[in-house]
Amino acid sequence: MAMNLLSARKVETIPSQKEPYWLKDGGSLFLYVTPSGSKLWRYRYRYRLGGKPAIYAIGKYPQVSLEAARTERDRARELVKKGVHPVVEKRVNISTQLEKNENTFEPVARRWMASNVQWSEGYADQVKRTLENDVFPKVGKLPVSSIRTAHLRPVIKDVAERGAPTVAILIRQLCSQIFAYAAGEELCDSDPTALLKRSVKRPRVRHHPPLPWQEIPKFLSRVDDAGYRVTVIALRLMALTYVRTLKWVRLIGH
Template structure:
């Protein structure tokens, strides 16, 4: 005999639990406390088993019968519904570990990162976070556990890395909050708990009176011609050293006076446009007969199939007598940024030419077209300014 909604509603608790059967193995269990829950008794593989179908009234009579029907279909197909539920629960639990959520976050951000940046983030988490908190459920991750993991990094003297890993953990946890896996990010509670990191600034010459001698020294460099050209071009384009040394001839339009660096080679994974001043064009035209038949503008000393070594620019500066506390390849960016701002150029145009990530939503709204003309004027004026400094006695 099947149950009715009225019977279920009017069922009163007794001194002991009792069952109200609805047939096909399903019944309502009424507890002495008044609680009512659905159960399904079934046999599979010669063994009798019991499956919970939910509590009444959250699960109505109709809902319980639908769940019974689904379970019976699974049993008929040789699938144990109880074992299936446990496997699904384990899968959901595994997907909520810090490592699982972190890898999901990395995949979600991949379209915004370069391959090198993605590799760096993944490697940092794999080395410094996953071994210690990777298998912890994100909703169970507490500040002391995160701090203990960060202390291990500090212990080897990697203070900057500890701060970077803390930032990554915070980003992963905020992603976990956004996707409903936890309620909060524990990293703000660690404010002030780590050792103060030293701010790394690349050595740079920004005094105009010292820039002229530097440029004259570069012109007098007696090493490889391609290296001298790279040194001469670096102040005029102020791209990152890796973007300069990996430059390919196919990226340059010398007639149009522009260098288009593809997104795959940029830190922020976005196409970067570098307007070329006439002085920069002359340097490139001078170099092209030497390296123009190959892929790279500045090929390696040992192989034309590979770009210039990452140490070449800094080594050349050392050879010219500038130590690491005076000038670096990265320092040409600081030189341009400092002086262009002092000269009153539009900050948005400078930041975009430096290919910095926009942190201000209003500034981020500017696109390349809105600054292209000003950037072209700025780059030519900057090259003219450098030339005037070099010409001074």
């Protein structure tokens, strides 16, 4: 059987015709030329003795060169010898790759966000922004099952070191919830954030100092001139109740 009948130069310069046609390279490898000028590599084979002829689409020229097409033809021939359909194997590989893409960190995180329908719009936006700004660029394309503590430690560390320790802690908490969701979907086996709980020191909360009682009249006067009406009413109500250790139900009727 004649082999390697085509040359790289010939493949490059082959013209199109009014009707599609085939050019043989040997070893059941063909170049299919369409009227539009497309050049498609095809491998013809027969699955099992007496089986129907089948065609395996290797790819399109020039994305797949002559040399690459021959290499893939040889690989497909070996599959046929082992009783494996090259066409079926390619479909399985494509399906597996699509599944892997769907189960990388970013798509899984977005499904987790979508599942939390109870969130307020503001909180949902905060979570989305935090993940898009600080997490997805670093680990978004990694399969969720392959992410380890070493992947997430620098993500959290970088945020903390830019002066946002509270955001760094939030990122760890969000990622932990995402991995819990992924585990429930049987996409991963563990939470790689578990070892990062003490990686960022929580900043000390500093409360505002109490307002001197002499300044309270001035404060209430300024409240009347600015702010939403509901806020003004709430602050004036607090001025009447914040020294009383009572429950709201006890004030009804007063």
